[in-house]
Amino acid sequence: MTGPAGGVIGTPATGATVGRTTLSAVNITTATQVIDLSDTNHFAGDFYVMRFVRIICDQGIFYYWSNNAAAVLDETKKDGTNRDQQCDWLPSSTPREEVPSGRYFVVKGQAAGTARLSIVQTYKPGQ
Numbered sequence: 189m190t191g192p193a194g195g196v197i198g199t200p201a202t203g204a205t206v207g208r209t210t211l212s213a214v215n216i217t218t219a220t221q222v223i224d225l226s227d228t229n230h231f232a233g234d235f236y237v238m239r240f241v242r243i244i245c246d247q248g249i250f251y252y253w254s255n256n257a258a259a260v261l262d263e264t265k266k267d268g269t270n271r272d273q274q275c276d277w278l279p280s281s282t283p284r285e286e287v288p289s290g291r292y293f294v295v296k297g298q299a300a301g302t303a304r305l306s307i308v309q310t311y312k313p314g315q
Contacts, residue, residue, distance in 0.1 A: 210307040216247060216297035220261040222254070223293045225305065237288050240309040244283040247301030250275040253290035261294045285309075 212230040214223055226234040243251070250263040252275045262273040275294070278284055280301075285308055295303065 212305050214293070214295070214303045214305065216245060216249060216295060216301045216303050218297055218299060220259075220294065220296045222257060222259050223295065224257070224291065225288075225293055226291055230305075231307070234291055236305075236307055237291060239287065239307045240285050241288055242283055242285045242306045242308045243278060243303060244281065245278065245297070245301055245303035246280055248280045248298035249278050249295050249301075249303060250297075251278060251293065251295040252276060253288045254292045254294050255290040257292060259292060259294045261296050263296065 210231075212225060214230070223230070225231050225236060250261060252259075252261065254272075256272075260273050261275050263275055263277070265271075265274045275296075280298070293305070
């Protein structure tokens with residue numbers, strides 16, 4: 189299962205291993221944030237793009253994955269309008285596991301809170 193994509197799916201990391209940081213906490217606000225999870229404050233590499241990532245937040249969040257550093261999230265977009273801004277809803281305290289479909293975690297909270305993302309399994313194409 190692959191998470192919602194707000195844009196074109198990028199090239200995944202090659203030869204990456206899960207011997208690196210596998211947990212990241214992210215401050216969530218009520219404004220759209222485009223978070224590069226490959227930076228040193230998070231997973232310190234883009235190996236997570238080919239792994240199952242668990243997302244859980246203490247607040248409900250709208251989110252999608254993107255390869256666009258200037259991505260925009262708009263939870264009101266539907267019926268094919270501005271497809272690159274459409275997102276999914278994740279209720280508070282509800283875990284979800286998926287393979288990211290982009291480098292950036294584009295997120296907007298129902299209220300301020302903390303999202304935790306953790307790498308939980310290796311993804312192998314064809315499984």
